[in-house]
Amino acid sequence: MIELKALNKLHISSFYKWLNDSESIRYSLSAFQKTNSPDEVDVWFQSVLEDTKGLNLGIFLRDSEQLIGFTGICKISRLNKSGEYFIFIGDKSQWNKGIGCEVTRLVLKIAFCEKGLNRLMLTVSEPNIGGLKAYQKAGFTPEGKLRQACFRDGAYHDKIIMSILKNEYLKSVKA
Template sequence: MVNLKPLSVEDVSPFYEWLNDDLSIKYSLSLFQSLRSKDHIDNWFLSVVNDSKNFNRGIFLNDSNKLIGYAGICNISKLNRSGEYFIFIGDRQEWGKGIGSLVTKLILDIGFGNLGLNRIMLTVSEPNYAAIKAYENAGFQLEGRMRKACFRDNQFHDKLLMSILEDEWHDRINLGIK
C-alpha cells in the first residue's frame, strides 16, 4: 500500500498545496498554521530533509510512487531511549483508507527495532477521533491530558498524551495483534 522513503528537496511541491489547505493542517503542528508562502515552506522543508537528529520519512503510494505525507520520530533521546511519533497525511484523497494506521505500525517497528527506543509518545488533539482510534489500535495508551492546549476553530480543546513501550509493542507482536 505504502512505502516509507527519505525525503529529498525535490519532494517539496505537494507541501505547497497541503500547508495552504486549512482542513489538511487543522490538527497538525501549530507551525503549519504559519507556513503559507513558498519561501517559508521551502525553508521549513529544507530543515526537515537535512535533519539528522530525527527520523523522518516520506509516505509514498506503492502503485504510483506519489508522495502523500510524511511521518517519523522526533525529539529522540538516546539516553532515555525515547522519542515522539508524528504523522501528516496531507493528501486528503488518501484519508480514511487505513494508511495512517499502517504507517504508525511501520514507524513503531522502526522505532523499537532499528532505533532501539524503549518509549514512543505522541500528542493528539482530542477532536481528532480518527487519529486517536488509529493510535489506540496500534497499542498507544492514554497517559494524560493537556487541558485547553490547542486553539482551533476559535475555541480551545485538550490535547491527549499517549505512549507505547517497547515491551508492550513486542507483546502485541507475539500475540499477533500488531
C-alpha cells in the same frame, strides 16, 4: 499499499498545496499552522532535510510512488531511549483508507527494532476522534491531557498524551 522513504528537494511541491489547505492541517503539527507562504514552506522543508537528530520520512503509495504525507520521530533522546511520533497525511484523497494505521505500524517497528527506543509518545487533539481510535488500535495508551493546549477553529481544546513501550509493542506483534 505504502512505503516510507527519505524525502528530497523534489518533494516540496506537494507541501505547498497541503500546508495551505486548512482542512489538511487542522490537527497537524503546530508548525504547519504558521507555514503558508512558499518561502516559509521552503525554510521548514530545508530544516527537515537537514535534520540529523530525528527520523523524517515521506509516505509514498507503493504502486505509483506518489508522495501522500510525512511521518517520523522527533525529539529522540538517546539517553532516555524515547521519542515523539508524528504523522501527516496531506493528500486528502488517501484519508480513511487505513494508511495511517499502516504507517504507524511501520514507524513503531523502526522505533523499537531499528532505533532501539523503549518509549514512543505522541499528542493528539481531543476533537481528532479518528486519530485517537487509530493510535489506540496501534497500541498507544492515553497518559494524560494538556489542557487547552491547542487553538484551532476559534477555540481552545485539549491534547491527549499517549505512549507505547517497547515491551507492549513486542507483545502485540507476537499476538
